[in-house]
Every structure is written in structure tokens, then in C-alpha cells.
Amino acid sequence: MAERTIEILSPRLANQIAAGEVVERPASVVKELIENSLDAGATRIDIEVEQGGLKLIRVRDNGRGVAKSDLSLALARHATSKVYSLDELEALVSLGFRGEALASVASVSRLNFTSKPASQADAWQVQSQGRDMLTEVTPAAHTDGTSVEVRDLFFNTPARRKFLRTEKTEFSHLEEVIKRQALSRFDVGFSLRHNNRTIHALRPALTITEQQRRIAALLNPDFMLNSILIETERAGLKMTGWVGLPTFSRSSADMQYFFVNGRVVRDRVIAHAVKQAYRDVLFHGRQPCFVLFLELDSLGVDVNVHPTKHEVRFRDQRLVHDFLFSQLHRALAEVRPQLGAEPLVAPELTPTTSGIEAGEFGGQRSLNMADRSAPYSMSSTPSSSLSTGEQVAFYQQLQRPSDLVTERGWQAQQPLPQTSQVDIPPLGFAIAQLHGVFILAQSEQGLILVDMHAAHERITYERMKNQYDQQGIQAQPLLVPLKLAVSNREADTAEEFAEVLATFGLELQRSGPEALTVRQIPVYLQQADVEPLVRSVLADFSSHESSDAILAQRNEILSTMACHGSIRANRKLTIPEMNGLLRDMERTERSGQCNHGRPTWTQLSMTELDKLFLRGR
Structure with a gap:
């Protein structure tokens, strides 16, 4: 390649190079124009596009506008009214400030800029056809504010146009820009039209x-x-x-x-x-x-x-x-069940999907999940027709297993509380256990279903974390030490990290090349199956190279231990045990999810149950 001399770029080429930094696609243009409108104090911004923004982008606002004497400079490089000094740049409060956006857009499109300040009697406009910034100011019809019309984006840079996607894809990027701006400025109204169809019409949102x-x-x-x-x-x-x-x-x-x-x-x-x-x-x-x-x-x-x-x-x-x-x-x-739940939004904003695979678990939405430390009152009258003695008997019945069984094996139905008059806990009172897996409870709103293993896992985990932070995990010696046959690697891990294992409440002693003796376990895990618990913890420990790495991941290790120490499926619980679990859930942080992020409970409201059985139709 022959040696070339250094020359100053022409304004047109410099603008097109700058356009490559800020004008990637139609969405980039819309972003720059909306930011200019917001910086101009607009309270209303209307956007209209055609063919995903490739054919037309028109942004109109009711901001301060640009005076006739400044219109020519508006399309010039390094021209701005937002930053005059280095101090202002360092303490920037405006959205746009580089002074190149309009010049860059004008260099790769057919641009029409029309504006009228409130102090000016008439509106004026400048036009650019992708050439050097030699513009002529002409009169125009326009209310207070500014309109920027961008047509045929990249008409003079076909290589750039080839990199654009389909109309649908480009419009999705453009709409995403408007979503972000509309979320950032609730005090501004926005509208969006695409191919003469209204997509969004948003009024200012002040409350x-x-x-x-x-x-x-x-x-x-x-x-x-x-x-x-x-x-x-x-x-x-x-x-x-x-x-x-x-x-x-x-x-x-x-x-x-x-x-x-x-x-x-x-x-x-x-x-x-x-x-x-x-x-x-x-x-x-x-x-x-x-x-x-x-x-x-x-x-x-x-x-x-x-x-x-x-x-x-x-x-x-x-x-x-x-x-x-x-x-x-x-x-x-602080997300935990709470009385007095109110939806965050108006009733007409109903969910369109349900289930964790759809990205949510809708049954938890209708309870206020804030903290509640006050005890639950059990003295309110469940029914105006019950005497005091009957009320006491009713609540006693809720708190113990029922022995009222008919000859056909069905549990006799008992009076249910009148929820409008009784202070019922957020997760209600347990009424049955389903297949040894789920707890069914009656709440103020309807039916609560609880995954008892997932719920107990979270409760155990939170207790162990709190105890670890405060005083270390309390351990309990086994009456009969348990001997385990393990691999040589597991035995090495137990021996290497013996002191750290002790801080987690586990005392493991190596009794042979491939043998361990378990002498104590955490108090909270005394009902756990010890052998799989120890093997899982050793697997976690062996994946880390140092004690520091283990302590950095201590929550994951405590989560593993809590999982093994939680109620297992198919274990029969009494009514008091089920109610005790529900009350623990209401007191435990993050009790809406197990340690792995799965939901622990859901709710079917009376309205939803009525719909299932076509009641009221």
C-alpha cells in the first residue's frame, strides 16, 4: 500500500463516522430524540414510525423548543445547549450532551427539524438531505415545542442498511427504548404509533x-x-x-x-x-x-x-x-404471609398466565408479605351462633387430631370459622394432609396448599444461618456413635477439614483408611438420616480447595444440611404439627420459597374455587 498523507476529514465523512457510534439502528435514533425532548422539559412526547423506523421516525414534543437563530447550529457537530464547561460535564444532570446526535442522524437520513419556543411568534424549520451541514431556515406551521422527522435512514450508507434486521425485529428494539423512557419518567405522557396503528397511549402517572x-x-x-x-x-x-x-x-x-x-x-x-x-x-x-x-x-x-x-x-x-x-x-x-392483604394494582389487571414455568407462582400474590410480629388472637368469635364454650371447643378441635370418624371412615365435618369475624393467621388453620406431601389449610381468603418438605427446609435453613451467625451451630452428641464406610477421598476430606466441620455442628473422626465415625450432629438435624447428610456435606467440602472457600460458600453448605434435616415426603403429621409448621412459616424470613427457589405454598381463593365448580352461573 502506497504511503498516504494525513488530511482533515470532510465534515460529511466525520459525521457519518460519528453516526456509527450513536446511530446503530432506528431504535438508536428514537432514543436520542426522546432524550432531547426530555431535556427540553417536555411533558408530552408522541412517536410515530413506519416500517420499523426505516421509512419514517417522527418525534414530537411540547418542550421549550429551539429559537430561529439557533436552528442552523442544532444540526452542527459539537453544538449543544446542555454543557458549557468541564464543571457542568462532571456534574451532568441532562440525558444527552455530546452535541453529535442530531448531526449524526442528519448525515445518514433525510431530516426535517421544526421548532417553536413559546416566546417566538412563528415556527421555523431546517432540513438536511445527508449532505454537509449547509442548511436553510424556512418558516413552518407548528405549536410550541419541537418535531424531528427522520426519513429513509441509511439511504446514503447502504452497507449499514444491510446489517439491519426485519421490520418486526427493528420495531421490537424501538419499542423497548420507549418502554425504558416511559418507565424512567412517569411524569411525562408518551404515545407510540406504528404503521398508523396505536401501540401505546400513556398519560402522565403521578400517583x-x-x-x-x-x-x-x-x-x-x-x-x-x-x-x-x-x-x-x-x-x-x-x-x-x-x-x-x-x-x-x-x-x-x-x-x-x-x-x-x-x-x-x-x-x-x-x-x-x-x-x-x-x-x-x-x-x-x-x-x-x-x-x-x-x-x-x-x-x-x-x-x-x-x-x-x-x-x-x-x-x-x-x-x-x-x-x-x-x-x-x-x-x-421480609416476604412472608401476612394478614390484611390487598392487591398492589386494580382488580382489572388480572394475570394472564400461571405456574412457575410461566415465570411466576400466582397463588402467593394475594397475601401481603410484610412482617408481622404480633401474636394471633384466638379469642374472637368464630360464629355469632356459638357460645363461649363452643368457641373454646372449636379452637381446641383445630389444634389436635380429630378422632371423630364415622363408620364409613370419613372425618366428621366440624364448624368452620366465619372469616369475616375471626382473626385468622395468614396461612390459616390446617385441616388435612394430602398424600403425605401437602398440608391443606383454610385461610381467610380460601384454601392454602403447603409443600411441607419445602417449607420445613426453608425454616430449618434460616434457623441454622441465624444460629451460625450468632453463636455457631449447636451440636448434639449421638448416644451411639455411627460408623460409616466411605471412600478414601471422603475420609481424607473429613480429616482435612475436621475443624471447619465442627463449626457446622459435625464431628467426624477417621477410624480407618475408608471409615468414619460420626460422634455429633447439629441439634436442628437430629431427625435427619445421618449417612446421606454426611456424604452430601463431604461432597460440598471436597469441591473447595481451602477453608476460606468453604466459609465463603457456607450458605450453600447449610442449605444442603437443612435439606437432609427437613420433613420427608410421606411422613404423617398431626394437626398440631401441621399448624406448628404454618406458624413457623409466618415467622420465618423468605418462607415463600425453599432453599432452591421453589415455592412453598399457594392459595386458591373462594372466587377461584367458585369458578372451578361454575358456582354463581
């Missing part, structure tokens, strides 16, 4: 209820029916928004929206904090759902680290990570 309606309309009504509201502030950081219950999850991360100072971002610090918060409760391979807003001083975050501004850099990453993790972890820990 919590209106905001929940907007989220339900943009994402999925099921999300709002299966989420909890978060509002917390600490150390100059403020977080608000909604997080999905662990039983409402997705196979992909397509319902995760995080905003920093109103800007939607993707950040590894944020992603890691959220993942850690859900780690103890989320089913394997599933993704949590959330719409969260973080606010902090603009000096504490750098948003100018990527041309599209999707990434940020925090000045104090550890502070942000610990704040997010601790607040989300605490909110999820």
Missing part, C-alpha cells in the same frame, strides 16, 4: 397507583400482582421501585430495568448486587424481575463512559453495591 398501571401496561400485569414496593434511603443513596417475588421469575433477563438518576443503565456492580440479593431464594437458572430507581449525587457517578450512555461508573462502587444488596436482601427476607 403510585397510576405508576403501577403504567408498569403493568408496558411490561406485564402479572409483574405488578407479584411484586413488592421498595422505598429506602441511606448514606446519600435513595432507592425506590418494585422487585418481583422470587416465585415470579423469568427464563431470561428481559424484565429487568434499573435507572440511575433517571437514566436506564447496565452495570456490573448493580447486576452483581441484585444477583446476590436473590441468590438465596431464586430457582436455579431463573432471572429476577425488577423496576428500580437509584438516586445519588451527580458527582458520585460518571455517565460519560460510553457513547450510548448505557453504562456508568460509580465513584464509590463498594458503597453502592453494599447499599443495593443490603436493602434488596432485607426486602426479600
Whole structure:
């Protein structure tokens, strides 16, 4: 290749190179234009597109507008009204600021820019046909605000156009941009039309209820029916928004929206904090759902680290990570059954799917999952027709196995509490056990079904974690030490990590090349089958190379131990035992899911039961 001299790029080529940074597809154009509208103080933004945005993109707003004298500069490179100094750049509060978006879009499209400030009598416009930025200002008809019309995107760069996908795919990317902007600014109304068909018509959402309606309309009504509201502030950081219950999850991360100072971002610090918060409760391979807003001083975050501004850099990453993790972890820990449940959204926002495979477990949605420490009153009258003695007898009957069995083997029916007059616990009272696997209980709303092994597993796990943190796992010596035949590797592991095993409540002594003696086990696991418990723990230990690695994964090890120490399937429980389990669930953090993220209970309301049997029709 012959030697070439250095030359200054022509404005047209420089603009097209810059366009490659910020204009990837029609969605990129819409993002830049909406951000300009929001920075201009718009409270209404209307977007109209054709053919996925390839043929036409029109964005109209009611913002401050651009004066006639500035119109020509609006399409010039490095021209902006948002940043005048380095200090303003470091404390940036606007969404767009690079001063290249309009120039870049204009260089690869046929662009028409029309604007009218309120202080100006008439509207004016400038046009560009993908050539150098030599524009002419002409009069136009327009109300207060700005309209930007982009036609034939990439008409003069056919190589770029070849990389675009189908109309459907490009429009899905474009719609996703609008969803993010509409979620970031509840105070602004948005509309979207595609090929002359209205897709979204969103009015400003100023109250919590209106905001929940907007989220339900943009994402999925099921999300709002299966989420909890978060509002917390600490150390100059403020977080608000909604997080999905662990039983409402997705196979992909397509319902995760995080905003920093109103800007939607993707950040590894944020992603890691959220993942850690859900780690103890989320089913394997599933993704949590959330719409969260973080606010902090603009000096504490750098948003100018990527041309599209999707990434940020925090000045104090550890502070942000610990704040997010601790607040989300605490909110999820407080998810437990609670009386006085009210749906988060209006009744008409009904779920369209159900089941964990559809990304949620709808039966948990209708109970308020906040903490409740007050004892449950057993003194209220279950029925106005019962005397005091009958009421006492009624509750005594609920708390012991029934011996009232007819000659045909059916349990005699007993009076059920009038739920409108009785203070019933969130998970109700146990009435039966199904196939040794499920507990059936009557609650205030209807029928509760509990997976007794999954529920007891979570209860045992949380107790062991708390005890480990406070005083270490309490152990109980076996009356008769148990001898186990193990592999040489298992024996080596038990011998190498003997001291660490002791902190988990297990005392294992090597009694031969391939033999172990179990001398004590954790108090909470005294009903466990010891041999599989020991083998599972040793398998966990052998997968780590050091004591530090084991302690770092201690929750996973405690989870393994809790699983072996929980009620097994087909074990018959008495009514008091079942009620005791229900009350423990109501007091235990994260009791809505087992250690593996599976749901522990669900509910069928009286309305749902009536529908099953066509009652009222």
C-alpha cells in the first residue's frame, strides 16, 4: 500500500463516522430524540414510525423548543445547549450532551427539524438531505415545542442498511427504548404509533397507583400482582421501585430495568448486587424481575463512559453495591404471609398466565408479605351462633387430631370459622394432609396448599444461618456413635477439614483408611438420616480447595444440611404439627420459597374455587 498523507476529514465523512457510534439502528435514533425532548422539559412526547423506523421516525414534543437563530447550529457537530464547561460535564444532570446526535442522524437520513419556543411568534424549520451541514431556515406551521422527522435512514450508507434486521425485529428494539423512557419518567405522557396503528397511549402517572398501571401496561400485569414496593434511603443513596417475588421469575433477563438518576443503565456492580440479593431464594437458572430507581449525587457517578450512555461508573462502587444488596436482601427476607392483604394494582389487571414455568407462582400474590410480629388472637368469635364454650371447643378441635370418624371412615365435618369475624393467621388453620406431601389449610381468603418438605427446609435453613451467625451451630452428641464406610477421598476430606466441620455442628473422626465415625450432629438435624447428610456435606467440602472457600460458600453448605434435616415426603403429621409448621412459616424470613427457589405454598381463593365448580352461573 502506497504511503498516504494525513488530511482533515470532510465534515460529511466525520459525521457519518460519528453516526456509527450513536446511530446503530432506528431504535438508536428514537432514543436520542426522546432524550432531547426530555431535556427540553417536555411533558408530552408522541412517536410515530413506519416500517420499523426505516421509512419514517417522527418525534414530537411540547418542550421549550429551539429559537430561529439557533436552528442552523442544532444540526452542527459539537453544538449543544446542555454543557458549557468541564464543571457542568462532571456534574451532568441532562440525558444527552455530546452535541453529535442530531448531526449524526442528519448525515445518514433525510431530516426535517421544526421548532417553536413559546416566546417566538412563528415556527421555523431546517432540513438536511445527508449532505454537509449547509442548511436553510424556512418558516413552518407548528405549536410550541419541537418535531424531528427522520426519513429513509441509511439511504446514503447502504452497507449499514444491510446489517439491519426485519421490520418486526427493528420495531421490537424501538419499542423497548420507549418502554425504558416511559418507565424512567412517569411524569411525562408518551404515545407510540406504528404503521398508523396505536401501540401505546400513556398519560402522565403521578400517583403510585397510576405508576403501577403504567408498569403493568408496558411490561406485564402479572409483574405488578407479584411484586413488592421498595422505598429506602441511606448514606446519600435513595432507592425506590418494585422487585418481583422470587416465585415470579423469568427464563431470561428481559424484565429487568434499573435507572440511575433517571437514566436506564447496565452495570456490573448493580447486576452483581441484585444477583446476590436473590441468590438465596431464586430457582436455579431463573432471572429476577425488577423496576428500580437509584438516586445519588451527580458527582458520585460518571455517565460519560460510553457513547450510548448505557453504562456508568460509580465513584464509590463498594458503597453502592453494599447499599443495593443490603436493602434488596432485607426486602426479600421480609416476604412472608401476612394478614390484611390487598392487591398492589386494580382488580382489572388480572394475570394472564400461571405456574412457575410461566415465570411466576400466582397463588402467593394475594397475601401481603410484610412482617408481622404480633401474636394471633384466638379469642374472637368464630360464629355469632356459638357460645363461649363452643368457641373454646372449636379452637381446641383445630389444634389436635380429630378422632371423630364415622363408620364409613370419613372425618366428621366440624364448624368452620366465619372469616369475616375471626382473626385468622395468614396461612390459616390446617385441616388435612394430602398424600403425605401437602398440608391443606383454610385461610381467610380460601384454601392454602403447603409443600411441607419445602417449607420445613426453608425454616430449618434460616434457623441454622441465624444460629451460625450468632453463636455457631449447636451440636448434639449421638448416644451411639455411627460408623460409616466411605471412600478414601471422603475420609481424607473429613480429616482435612475436621475443624471447619465442627463449626457446622459435625464431628467426624477417621477410624480407618475408608471409615468414619460420626460422634455429633447439629441439634436442628437430629431427625435427619445421618449417612446421606454426611456424604452430601463431604461432597460440598471436597469441591473447595481451602477453608476460606468453604466459609465463603457456607450458605450453600447449610442449605444442603437443612435439606437432609427437613420433613420427608410421606411422613404423617398431626394437626398440631401441621399448624406448628404454618406458624413457623409466618415467622420465618423468605418462607415463600425453599432453599432452591421453589415455592412453598399457594392459595386458591373462594372466587377461584367458585369458578372451578361454575358456582354463581
